[in-house]
Amino acid sequence: MIQTPLLADNRFAEHLLQHTPVSTFVLDAQHQVMIWNKACEQLTELKAETMVGTKQHWRGFYTEPRPCLADLLLDSTLGNISDLYEQASAFSAGTDICHTENWCLMPDGRRLYLVIDAGAIRNAQGEVVAVVETQRDRTEQRLMMQSLSESEQRISTILGSAMDAIVTIGPQQTITLFNAAAARIFRCAADFAIGQPIERFVAPACYPLFKQFIAFDSTAAKNQAWVPEGLSARRADGEEFPIEATFSPLEAGGQKLCTIILRDVNDRYLAEEKLQRLQEEKGYLQEVINDDHNPGDFVSGSKEMRAVMAQVRRVARTDTPVLLLGETGTGKELLARAVHESSDRSAAILVKVNCAALPADLLESELFGHEKGAFTGAIQQRKGRFELADKGSLFLDELGELSLSAQAKLLRVLQEQEFERVGGSETLKVDVRVIAATHRNLAEEVAAGRFRADLYYRLNVFPIDVPPLRQRLVDIPLLARFFLGKYAKKFAKPLTDIDPAGLEQLRQYQWPGNVRELQNVIERAVILSSGPWLEIAPLVSPRVHASALVQPLRTLEAVEREHILRTLAATDWVISGSKGAAAILAMNPNTLRSRMQKLGIVKSHG
Numbered sequence: 039m040i041q042t043p044l045l046a047d048n049r050f051a052e053h054l055l056q057h058t059p060v061s062t063f064v065l066d067a068q069h070q071v072m073i074w075n076k077a078c079e080q081l082t083e084l085k086a087e088t089m090v091g092t093k094q095h096w097r098g099f100y101t102e103p104r105p106c107l108a109d110l111l112l113d114s115t116l117g118n119i120s121d122l123y124e125q126a127s128a129f130s131a132g133t134d135i136c137h138t139e140n141w142c143l144m145p146d147g148r149r150l151y152l153v154i155d156a157g158a159i160r161n162a163q164g165e166v167v168a169v170v171e172t173q174r175d176r177t178e179q180r181l182m183m184q185s186l187s188e189s190e191q192r193i194s195t196i197l198g199s200a201m202d203a204i205v206t207i208g209p210q211q212t213i214t215l216f217n218a219a220a221a222r223i224f225r226c227a228a229d230f231a232i233g234q235p236i237e238r239f240v241a242p243a244c245y246p247l248f249k250q251f252i253a254f255d256s257t258a259a260k261n262q263a264w265v266p267e268g269l270s271a272r273r274a275d276g277e278e279f280p281i282e283a284t285f286s287p288l289e290a291g292g293q294k295l296c297t298i299i300l301r302d303v304n305d306r307y308l309a310e311e312k313l314q315r316l317q318e319e320k321g322y323l324q325e326v327i328n329d330d331h332n333p334g335d336f337v338s339g340s341k342e343m344r345a346v347m348a349q350v351r352r353v354a355r356t357d358t359p360v361l362l363l364g365e366t367g368t369g370k371e372l373l374a375r376a377v378h379e380s381s382d383r384s385a386a387i388l389v390k391v392n393c394a395a396l397p398a399d400l401l402e403s404e405l406f407g408h409e410k411g412a413f414t415g416a417i418q419q420r421k422g423r424f425e426l427a428d429k430g431s432l433f434l435d436e437l438g439e440l441s442l443s444a445q446a447k448l449l450r451v452l453q454e455q456e457f458e459r460v461g462g463s464e465t466l467k468v469d470v471r472v473i474a475a476t477h478r479n480l481a482e483e484v485a486a487g488r489f490r491a492d493l494y495y496r497l498n499v500f501p502i503d504v505p506p507l508r509q510r511l512v513d514i515p516l517l518a519r520f521f522l523g524k525y526a527k528k529f530a531k532p533l534t535d536i537d538p539a540g541l542e543q544l545r546q547y548q549w550p551g552n553v554r555e556l557q558n559v560i561e562r563a564v565i566l567s568s569g570p571w572l573e574i575a576p577l578v579s580p581r582v583h584a585s586a587l588v589q590p591l592r593t594l595e596a597v598e599r600e601h602i603l604r605t606l607a608a609t610d611w612v613i614s615g616s617k618g619a620a621a622i623l624a625m626n627p628n629t630l631r632s633r634m635q636k637l638g639i640v641k642s643h644g
C-alpha cells in the first residue's frame with residue numbers, strides 16, 4: 039500500500055509510471071484519469087492528451103461505458119466483478135489491491151487476454167486519493183498455453199485409446215508414462231507403475247537384452263528399434279508373457295527418455311496356433327470327404343447288431359477306450375464313428391489313422407508328429423494325428439499292425455495323455471479318446487510277442503465284437519437293398535428290387551469280405567443290370583457247410599499270402615480300381631500294398 043500522495047509532489051514517481059513498460063493509468067478519487075502512460079497509449083491506441091482529465095478510460099478497453107477494475111476498487115464494489123468480467127479466469131482481492139485476468143474485446147476489435155492489477159493510493163489520513171491500474175497483455179502466452187493443453191489432451195486421448203501398451207522411461211530407468219493399455223496388459227494401475235523401475239516389468243531372463251535397447255548412451259539405442267520376438271515382459275502379478283516391442287529413444291528438455299510400445303503376442307500365438315490347427319483339420323476333413331470309405335447310414339436289423347449298437351450307446355458317453363474286434367469289412371469304422379458321434383466329444387473331430395497303411399517309422403510320425411530335422415525329409419515341424427484329435431477321438435484302424443515302439447508311445451498317451459513328437463523333447467498334453475479296431479486276434483498277438491500285453495489290457499477294457507456278416511443273415515437282404523438304393527440312385531438305374539434267386543445266392547454266400555464285399559457285389563451288379571430286377575452274377579465261393587472248410591491247419595499268414603497271390607494272379611497284378619485285387623479282396627488298396635510288403639509278395643518277372 040502506498041501511503042503518500044506522491045503523484046502531486048513526486049515528479050520522479052510520475053516519471054517512472056509514465057515510462058514503465060507496463061500499460062498503466064491512474065484515476066483520482068473522482069474517477070478522472072490522472073495518468074495515461076506511454077505503454078497504455080500503445081495498448082489502447084488512445085493518446086494521453088485525450089484521456090487525462092476525463093472519465094473516458096473505459097474506451098481503452100470496452101466498446102461501451104463500463105467500470106474498469108480501478109473504478110470497482112474506488113467504489114468498493116468488487117462484488118460485481120463477475121458481472122463485468124464474465125470470462126475472468128482468476129480473481130483475487132484485498133482491501134487495496136485486486137487482480138483479475140480475462141479476455142477483453144478491445145474497441146478496435148482485437149481480442150486480448152489481459153492480466154489486470156489495481157492498487158489504491160491513500161493519503162496520510164488513510165483516504166483513497168487515487169487508484170493505479172496496470173494491464174499486461176498475455177494473449178500470446180495464453181494462446182500457447184491453450185494449444186499446449188489441447189495437444190496434451192489430444193495426446194492423452196490417443197495414448198488412452200491405443201491398443202498397445204505405451205510406456206515411457208526416464209534417465210533413471212523409472213517409468214514416467216503408463217497408458218491405459220499398459221495398465222490392462224501389465225494388470226496394474228498407472229499410479230502404481232509410474233515411478234517404478236522398468237526392470238520390475240521385464241522378465242528377468244530378458245532384462246540384459248532389454249537394457250541394450252534402452253541404454254541411452256549406447257550407439258545402438260540411437261535409433262528406433264523394433265523387436266518382433268525374443269522378449270518377455272512381466273505383469274504386476276509376476277506372470278511372464280511374450281511381447282513384440284518398439285523402442286524409441288528421444289531427448290526432450292535435456293532429458294533422455296525412451297518410449298516403449300509393446301503388445302502381448304500370446305493372443306497372436308494362440309490365434310496362429312488355432313489357425314494352423316484349423317488348417318490341418320480342414321486338410322484332414324478334405325481327405326475324409328475325398329475318401330470313398332466315408333460312411334453313410336448304418337443298417338442293422340439282426341439281434342446281433344442291435345446288441346452291438348446297445349454296447350456302443352452304453353460306452354459312448356464315457357471316456358473309456360473302445361476296442362472293436364471283427365473281420366475286415368464288418369463295419370468297425372462305422373461303429374467307431376457312432377461311438378464318437380454319441381459321445382460328449384462329438385463337437386470336435388474324429389481323426390482316423392490306418393496303422394497298416396504306412397511303414398512303421400512314418401506311422402509314428404503320422405501319429406505323434408515330428409520336429410523339423412527329425413529325419414531326412416522332415417523339412418518342417420508337423421503335428422501328428424493325436425494333436426489334431428485333441429478334445430475329440432482318434433480311430434486307430436488295423437491296430438494290430440502297430441510297431442512295438444509306437445505301441446509304447448500309445449500306451450503312454452492312454453495312461454498319461456502325453457507324448458513327444460518324433461525327434462522332439464517337449465512333452466505335449468492332449469485330451470483324446472482312443473477307439474481302436476483290429477481284425478486280428480490280439481490275445482494271440484500278445485502270446486506271440488508282437489503286441490504289448492499292457493497295451494492290450496489297457497485297450498481291452500471295453501471290447502466290442504462285431505459279428506461277421508455270415509452270422510447275421512437277417513442283415514444281408516437289408517444291406518443289399520440299402521446298397522441297391524444307394525447305387526441305383528448314383529448310377530441313375532431304374533432298379534426296383536433284387537431278383538429272388540439272387541437274394542438267395544446272397545444269403546448262401548460266405549462273405550469273407552463281409553459288408554464291404556456285399557457293397558462291392560451290389561455296386562457291380564447295379565452297373566451291369568438294366569432293370570427292373572437287380573441281377574446277381576454267380577459269386578466266386580458259394581456258402582459251404584462249415585465241415586467242408588476243414589483243411590490241414592496252416593498259419594494265418596500262409597493262408598493270407600496264398601489268397602492274395604491267387605487274387606493278384608487273377609487280376610494280372612492290378613491292385614486298385616474296380617476290377618483290381620483290392621476291390622475283390624474288399625480291402626483298401628494301400629492296406630493291400632502294405633500287407634504285400636509285409637508278406638514279401640512281389641511280382642516275379644519271367
Ligand SMILES: Nc1ncnc2c1ncn2[C@@H]1O[C@H](COP(=O)(O)OP(=O)(O)OP(=O)(O)O)[C@@H](O)[C@H]1O
Pocket residue numbers: 331332333334335336337338364365366367368369370371372373435436475476477517553554557625
Ligand atoms: N451296418 C452297415 N450299414 C451300412 N453300411 C455298412 C455297414 N457295415 C459296413 N458298412 C459299409 O461297409 C464298408 C466297410 O465298413 P467299415 O470300413 O466300417 O469296416 P471295417 O470293419 O472297419 O473294415 P476294415 O477292418 O477292413 O477296416 C464301408 O463302406 C461301410 O460303409
